[in-house]
Amino acid sequence: MNVKNFVIESIDEMRNKVTWPKYSTLQNSAVLVLVASLIFALVIGLIDLTFENIMTWFYDLF
Template sequence: MAKFSIVNYLKEVNNEWMHKVSWPTWSELQNSAIVVSVASLIIAIVVYLMDFTFSTILQRFYGLF
């Protein structure tokens, strides 16, 4: 059984990060950020519209009584 060594572990982690992980380019990061921002904005608008609609419906319903 191999002896556990923190130094060896950290060397292997560094090796994987530098040679086996594919890091995105700056333009890929920008494009991803734009996509996430637009999707978040669309979801926020949909939630707002649903909240406004249900609030209006409930106010009119409660106004009947």
């Protein structure tokens, strides 16, 4: 009985108590996350490339 009550209350809460964002706000947030992820990936890629070049130079000394 508790599981059934939980499911019914969860559905009611999702329909009536949750405030869902507007579609335009959702789009803006998605674009922001995409741009931030790309920037983060580029920065990490540059750090990795730099570290790789430094390590290659260092190991070539020996």
